[in-house]
Amino acid sequence: MTDRSSSARHSRRGLVVPLVLALVALAGWTVWWFVLAREVETRLEVQAQALRDSGWSVTHGPIRTTGWPFRVRVQIADPDILAPSGQGVSGPVLVAEANAYDPGKWVVIAPEGLALVRGDKGRVDIRGDALRLSASGLAAPFPTLAVELVNPVFTAQAGAEAFPISRAGKIELYTRPNATDVANLDVMFRMTDAEGRSGGPVEGLAQNGRLTAQVEGVVEDARALQGMDAAGVFAAWTRAGGRFTGVRGTLEAGQSRALLSSDQLNAGPDGRLEGRIALQAEQPMSAIAGLARSGSGSVDRAGAAGAAAVSAASGDREVDLTIVFRDGRTWLGPFALAPAPKLF
Known part of the structure; x- marks a missing residue:
């Protein structure tokens, strides 16, 4: 018991x-x-x-x-x-x-x-x-940040004001600390199957097709991205000597394809990009001609038409081109295409 x-x-x-x-x-x-x-x-x-x-x-x-x-x-x-x-x-x-x-x-x-x-x-x-x-x-x-739409x-x-694109399959932006220099930031942007707004420059560039782009690079002196003035963080970064380096990417617009690279890009006092981008392009004339036909007031149609005519000489062959951002404009050789991209 x-x-x-x-x-x-x-x-x-x-x-x-x-x-x-x-x-x-x-x-x-x-x-x-x-x-x-x-x-x-x-x-x-x-x-x-x-x-x-x-x-x-x-x-x-x-x-x-x-x-x-x-x-x-x-x-x-x-x-x-x-x-x-x-x-x-x-x-x-x-x-x-x-x-x-x-x-x-x-x-x-x-x-x-x-x-x-x-x-x-x-x-x-x-x-x-x-x-x-x-x-x-x-x-x-x-x-480390990842933005996905x-x-x-x-x-x-x-x-x-109208937005450059109307829709896309996916838009991504990734940032992470640079592995070799803690003052810098690695950045990658990817946009897949984007459609431009009706009559806009993206629609013209893509020849009524889809625009896909991927660009990556390094933001140097990223600690200066902290300005709180009316111009925004890129203004303070520019004043501190900030720049983009090691820029590499791909671009697909309709039938046109291109590999792009730039050792350095920076913003001028007006906030617009300055520098050079080398393009290894395939059938660029189609994209440039489409840009010339767009209804956007920001596109220099005469300049784009002239650039398209020169590009047509390459036919379907791969051709090396250089895009230059200077004086607030985007240039292909002697032809002004559009305003340079604006950071602030």
């Missing part, structure tokens, strides 16, 4: 002890989760206030934190973030998520789309199957 009673007590203890340990662990984890959630909300507000103190306009609606027990999910209603340059984003809602056991990596999504604010150019609505940003290494001088559609709001 005594042996059976002792055995029963040991059996019950064997069940109770693991249960008690599990409850203690769950209670400890729950405390940790709420502390983490509160810390996230506090840091968000501190960062928002720091931006406001630097001249940014930052407003938002209620912030709701959920996701217990294994995730931290922060939902921000009606975010509106505007830099002193007049550029920024706004939208109905932003959602940020991270694993509670690894809060150093976050994914931010815009499930109901975003509006891109472009200063005097007005706002552009962006909708798509997925609009997301992932960020890791937030404690480092430069975090899947099947995005761009619609300029009433009174806004």
